[in-house]
Amino acid sequence: MKTTGRSRLLISVAALGVAGIALSGCTGGPGTNNNDNGNGGEDDGVVTVYGTIADTEAELLEQSWADWEEENDIDIKYESSKEFEAQIAVRAQGGNAPDIAIFPQPGLMADIANRDYLVPAPDAVKANVEEGWTEDWANYATVDGTLYGAPLMASVKGWIWYSPSFFADHGYEVPTDWQGLLDLTAQIQSDTDTPPWCIGFGSDAATGWPGTDWIEDIVLRQSGTDVYDKWVSNEVPFTDPAIKSAFDEFGKVALNPDYVNAGFGDTATIVTTPFGDTAGALANGDCALHHQASFFDGFITDAGAEVAEDGDIWAFLMPPFEAGGASDGAVVTGGGEIVAAFDDSESTQKVQEYLSSADWANSRVSLGGVISANKGLDPENASSNILKEAISILQDDTTTFRFDASDLMPGAVGAGTFFKGMVDWVNGTDTDTVLEQIEGGWPSE
Structure with a gap:
């Protein structure tokens, strides 16, 4: 696991179903907090943190706050779980919630908040959010007008990865609109007689999520923020012509055997x-184009290629649907985590405050592999040029940013029928049937 945005890869569709069942049986009322965390509810200077961040990333996370722990005489105990989505609901209901949870999906945080298990963010966190985060990011941590947490890390999605030398050798230029990207695809195929794109949906129980990212990027660029936002809340259903159009556009690439799947079949x-295997195909030249988030630079580096404008591999953002677009700045989707608390002890609030600060963001980003949308983050602390570019995009006031739609949707859809629908669609199920099946996952009110 390289960075934020891949936390979604730990999602188990079955686990999300269990989470929904657990939540439906919650009985906590307003202000209810059954959590004693094993210490009788006392503030003993130990703060438990629970999340999906695992392996090397978990080690770097703990390293990022190590000095702060010592300076403030607080012991942060981090626990990672691949079953977070299911267990956070079970633990909250059973009175064994952590002090703090790092939610990989704002929609899941909202589910827990709506059951009155989370406590509102303290004033110090509110101040940090107002200072360091845009209104959009603050809204992802807000439920019914109450701020419950603060964003942590972030990713910028929609990058198209390519070889600068390959482009230069063939006289290719970075396209300025969607049709230009399709034209470039056709030109590369004609010149090389090989598929230009490599695409991998495989991700264990979360197989299919890379396809949802494609659809989200196209919906935002083709239909705009109003349709995108209404789609997230199901005011615009999956069966709407705007969403079908996004599938049709993606199909011009993904369903064309002349265009995919370079290096694999x-x-x-x-x-x-x-x-992740697509990084190797990109690095060795089997694949000319690949769509993936900013974290992908770590995979490419691991594959032995240098990520730089004059290096082996670089990236440009998926272009607007029409040249010029409706925005003066970049139009991007992205992901991240939200930090929220189950208790309001002094130590817990101090940890929350630190994790919402620019100081923490700079500490973690300087360790490599990740970025943050905190305005106080120095882009020069990022470990690669593409991550520096992503930070600049997030910090630019002209950027139109929208959180990953599937992470905002109810889990039964976003990590359930949407993932499965992408798999069925690529495997040959017709678009109308797939869209009806995805839409069928929305919980009935």
Whole structure:
């Protein structure tokens, strides 16, 4: 696991179903907090933090706050779980919630908040959010007008990865609109007689999520923020012509055997190819184009290639649907985590305050592999040029940013029928049927 945005790869659709069942049985009322965290509710200077961040990333997370722990005489105990989405609900209901949870999906945080298990963010966190985060980011941590937490890390999605030397050798230029990207695809295929794109949907129980990212990027660029926001809340259903159009546009690439799947086989291999394996195909030249988030630079580096404008691999953002677009700045989707608390002890509030600060953001980003949208983050602390570019985009007031739609949708849809629908669609199920099946996952009110 390299960075934020991949926390979603730990999602188990079955686990999310369990989470929904657990939540439906919650009985906590307003202000209810059953959590004693094993210490009788006393503030003993130990703060438990629970999340999905694992392995090397977890080690770097603990390193990021180590000096602060010592200076403030607070012991932060971090626990990672691949079953976070299910267990956070179970633990909250059973009175064994952590002091702090790092939620990989704002929608899941809202579910927990609506059951009155979370405590509102303290004033110090509110002040940090007002100072360091845009209104959009603050809204992702807000439920019914109450701020419950603060963003942590972030990713910028929608990058198209390519080889600068390959482009230069063939006289290719970065396209300025969606049709230009399709034209470039056709030109590369004609010149090389090989598929230009490599696409991998494989991700264990979360197989299919890279396809949702494609659809989200196209919906935002083709139909705009109003449709995107209404789609997230199901005011615009999956069966709406705007969403079908996004599938049709993606299909011009993903369903064309002349265009995919470079280095792996035909279109049928999209589902069976692990999403990370595409880095190797890109690095060795089998693949000319690939769509993935900012964290992908870590995979490429691991594959032995240098990520730089004059290096082996670089990236440009998926262009607007029409040249010039409706915005003066970049139009991007992205992901991240939200930090919220189950108790309001002094130590817990201090940890919350630190994790919402620019000081923490600079500490963690300087350790490599991740970024943050905190305005106080120095981009020069990022470990790669593409991450520096992503930070600049997030900090630019002209950027139109929208959180990953599937992470905002109810889990039964966003990590359930949407993921499965992308798999079925690539495997040949017609678009109308797929869209109806995805829409069928929305919980009935």
